[in-house]
Amino acid sequence: MGRRPCCEKTGLKKGPWSGEEDQLLTNYITLHGHPNWRALPKLAGLLRCGKSCRLRWINYLRPDIKRGNFTSLEEDTIIHLHHILGNRWSAIAAKLPGRTDNEIKNVWHTHLKKRVVLHQNQDDEINKEAFVDTTTTAAAKRPTSPQQQQSTSSGDVSAVTTSGNNNDISNNSNSNSKDSATSSKDVLAIIDESFWSEVVSSMDCNISGDDVKSETKIDNSWEDSLDRNHKDMGTNNYSKLYNHDMEFWFDHLTSTTTSLIAGEISDDISEF
DNA sequence: AACATGGTCAACCGCTAGTTA
DNA sequence: ATAACTAGCGGTTGACCATGT
Structure with a gap:
């Protein structure tokens, strides 16, 4: 099917928005809402395409936009969710x-990814x-091929940018967590390494048929998107990750982070 | 002071999913 | 069933600014 361009290329303004344009857009949306972005600029007296208006409103003019630097909690949350x-x-x-996708994307690329x-x-x-130490002290009980070492390394790297292939890491962390986690900093590190993958795997085991049936259409699309995003990882574990579960774990994380810092996490950790 | 470089962020572009006729 | 359309998403770009040389 042919696709009409989002706006006529002639006569419409592009580039940074002026204060006057912002005012026009804000006034119009405040009075009438935005039932139709395509028609909005004309009705509001703006020489912009609807798409541009939508972006401007969502990313900048919306009254609930939170301004200023991201808090460390917000940054940690982005890292975990990513x-x-x-x-x-x-x-x-x-x-x-209060944060927009565009803003989060920028913060990720400029700060958090690094x-x-x-x-x-x-x-x-x-x-x-640790590997060198183990192999020297254990007198190399089993041979380790370069390929194996390489695959381990590449798996670690992939875990940085994707959510897959980090089960080994998390399992190792878990097996040692109770012995080695002696400070809140250590506990936070463990959470960083294993918390979310643990969550995913536990949900994978526990989700019931009734849970699946009760999901909304939105949740199903969410599932589809996850499948799409992770189909190249050779696993569909994420396909059972649903919105309300996400909210539960997000709330749990944010509510426990404070107590984590205060060194009161041990009971929470033991639940997992 | 002038220029180069890198970081930041607002905005744009192209695409897809969903909806409607 | 399908063409036409809109909304929304993620990737990319480019302007602006700060810092270094």
């Missing part, structure tokens, strides 16, 4: 009131040292 959802910025934004990669590289170094 771990699960990948580049589904709108889904991540839905969990951060931080995660740096963190991952540090983990790789630690793992490498």
Whole structure:
């Protein structure tokens, strides 16, 4: 089917919005809402396409937009959600009131991605040292091929940008967590490494048929999107991850983060 | 002071999903 | 069933600014 261009290319303004344009758009939406973005600019007296108006409203003019720097909690939340959802910025934004997908996307690319990669590289170094230590002290009980080492390394890297292939990491962390987690910082590190993958795997086991039936259409599309995003990972574990579960775990994370810092997490961890 | 470089962020573009006729 | 259409999403771009040389 032929697709009409989103706006006539002639006569419509592009580029940064002026204060006057912002005012016109805000006034119109305040009075009439935005039932039809395509018709809106004409009705509001703007020389912009509807798409541009929509973006301007959603990303900048909306009254519930939160301004200013992201808090560390917000940043951690983005990292965790990105771990699960990948580049589904709108889904991540839905969990951060007042933040837009565009803003989150920018923050990810400018700050958080680097931080995660740096963190991952540090983990790789630690793992490498541990590996050398183990092989030397254990006198190399079993041979390890270069391919195996490489696959381990690449798996770690992929875990940075996707949500797959990190079960080994999380399991290792879990097996040692109770012994090694002696400070709130350690606990947070464990949460970073394993919390979400643990959540996913536990939901995978526990979800019931009734749960599936009770889901809404929105939840099903969410599931489809997850399947689409993770189909190349050779697993459909994520397909059983639903919206209300996400909300539950998100709430749980945000409500427990404070107590984590205060060193009161041990009971929560033991639940998992 | 002038230029180069890198970071940040608003805005645009192309595409897809969903809806309607 | 399908063509036409809109809304929304994610990737990309480019302007602006700060910092370094």
